Amino acid sequence: MSTPEQYDAIVIGSGEAGKFIAWHLASQGSRVIAIEKDAMGGACPNVACLPSKNIVHSAKVASYFQRGSEFGIVHGDWRVDMDAVRARKRKMVDGLHEVHQNNFKKNGAEFVMGFGSLTGPKTVQVDLNAGGTRALTADKIFIDTGSRATLDPIPGLRESRPLTHIEALELDILPDHLLVLGGGYVGLELAQAIRRFGSRVTVIERNPTLAHREDPDVSEAIQQLFHDEGIDIITSATISSIEGISGANVKLHLTLPTGSSILEGTHLLVATGRTPNTQNMGLELAGVQTTPSGHIQVNDRLETTAPGIWAMGDCAGSPHFTHISFDDFRTVRDNLAGANRSTTNRQVPSCTFTDPELAHVGLSETEARQQGIAYRLTRLPMLAVLRTRTLSETRGFLKALIAPDDRILGFTAFGTGAGELLPAVQLAMANNLPYTAIRNLIISHPTLAEGLVSLFSAVPPN
C-alpha cells in the first residue's frame, strides 16, 4: 500500500460548510484538500436553493403575464419556453461554478472530484471520478456530505423513476399533469412554479394539511393560495403502491379517509424529505458513530465521536438549510481558533419561497402552547401594509408572539417579500430587545418593513 499523501485538513463534500472550511483553512496557510463526488460547491448552487429560486422567479414572471391586464399591460400571445427557462437557470449555475473555482484558486485549497471514504482514524481514500484512487492522511477531517431526496419503500415508487428536485429543475418540457408527493418545502415551491408555467398539478400529502408543521392559520393560508392557483390538493393520503413510469403515465393507489382511490398523472415528483449521505463512507473504520436516522452523531460543537473529525450541515442532522450549514462552518472555525461556540439554542430562521413567501423565526403559537409559554399575539393583515397595495400583492399576514417582559418570542410572515422582514426581528430577538425597539423605529415609507411598525404597534397590553 502506498504512503498516504499528507495534508493538514481533508474535507469530504464541498457543500456550504465544507467549502467554507476548506477556503478558510487554506487561506490561513494550511494544506487542504476538498473531495467532491458530484458538483463543486454542493447542492445549494447546483441543484437546490439557487436553481430552485431561479425557476420560481421565472414562474413569477409567468404569473405576471397571466395577470398582465390587472396591471394595465396588454400583451399578445405568449407562451412558456421551458428550454429557455432551463437555459437561464443553467447560465446562473455556470456562473456560480466559476465563482467557486475562483475561490478554490484564490484560497489555495486543492479540489478533487471523487468519492471520499474513511479507511482509518486519520486516513481517507478517494475513488477518483476520473479513475484510480488516492490515499490521504490529515490530523483534521471535516465531513459535509449533505443529503439526498428520500425515496420511501412504497411498492413501485423506485421503479416509476420519479423526478426528484434535481430532474424537476432540469425539465425542458411541461408535464401534462404533475403529481407532487409531499407538501413540504420542496413540494410547495416546485408545485406552484410548475403550475404557473401551465401544468396541471396535484399535491399529495400524508398529513391532514400542507405545510403541516406550521400553525393552523398558516397552513390554511398556504392551502387557500394553492387552491386559488388551481393546484389540486389531496391530504391525509397513504400511498399503497405506484404503477407506471414518470414521464409517460403514473398511477398512485391511495388510501384516503373517504376510502381508496386511484390518481393518474404523467409525471411524479418526490419531495418527501431527505436522507443523509453517510453510507459506504467507512465511518465505522474511523470510530465515527451515526444516529438511528443515519446522521453523523455530533455534539454541540459539531465534533463527531472520533477525535479530529467534525461533521457539519445536513449529514450531521443540523436543520436542513444552507444558512445553518454556513453557521456550522462558523462554529467549527471559531472553536478551532479557541472559542467556545455551540449550536445549542441558535436561531433557525426559514423562508419557503412560495409566492408569496412564508418566513418564520422563533416560537410558533402551537409550540408556545405545547410548552406552556405565555404570550400575547399581535397579527396584521398584509393588506394593512400599504406597500402591498401598490404591488397588488395583498395576500397574507404578519404575526408575532410577545412575552410578558416584551421580548419577541416568535415571528411569522406570510406575504410578499416576507423573507426580507426576518432580519430586523431576528436582531431584536438575538439581543433580547423589547418589541418596542422595532415599533419605535422610523422606517421608510412605503416599504414592506414598515409593516413591522404597524404589527408591533398592535401588541395588546399585558
Ligand SMILES: Cc1cc2nc3c(=O)[nH]c(=O)nc-3n(C[C@H](O)[C@H](O)[C@H](O)COP(=O)(O)OP(=O)(O)OC[C@H]3O[C@@H](n4cnc5c(N)ncnc54)[C@H](O)[C@@H]3O)c2cc1C
Ligand atoms: C430543492 C431544494 C431547495 C432548497 N432551497 C433552500 C433554500 O432556499 N434555502 C436554504 O437555506 N436551504 C434550501 N435547501 C436546503 C439546502 O440545499 C441544504 O440544507 C444545504 O445544501 C445543505 O448543505 P450541506 O453543507 O449539508 O451540503 P450539500 O450542499 O448537500 O453538499 C454536500 C456535498 O457532498 C457531496 N458528497 C456526498 N458524499 C460524498 C462523498 N462520500 N465524497 C465526496 N463528496 C460527497 C455531495 O455530492 C454534495 O455536493 C433546499 C434543498 C432542496 C433539495
Ligand SMILES: NC(=O)c1ccc[n+]([C@@H]2O[C@H](COP(=O)([O-])OP(=O)(O)OC[C@H]3O[C@@H](n4cnc5c(N)ncnc54)[C@H](O)[C@@H]3O)[C@@H](O)[C@H]2O)c1
Ligand atoms: N426554502 C427553503 O429553505 C427550502 C426549500 C427546499 C428544501 N429545504 C430543506 O430541505 C428539506 C427537505 O425538503 P422536503 O420538502 O423534501 O421535505 P419536508 O420535510 O419539508 O416535506 C416533506 C413532506 O412530505 C410529506 N411526506 C413524507 N412522506 C410522504 C408520503 N409517503 N406520502 C405523502 N406525503 C409524504 C411529509 O409529511 C412532509 O409534509 C426541508 O426540510 C428543508 O429543510 C428548504
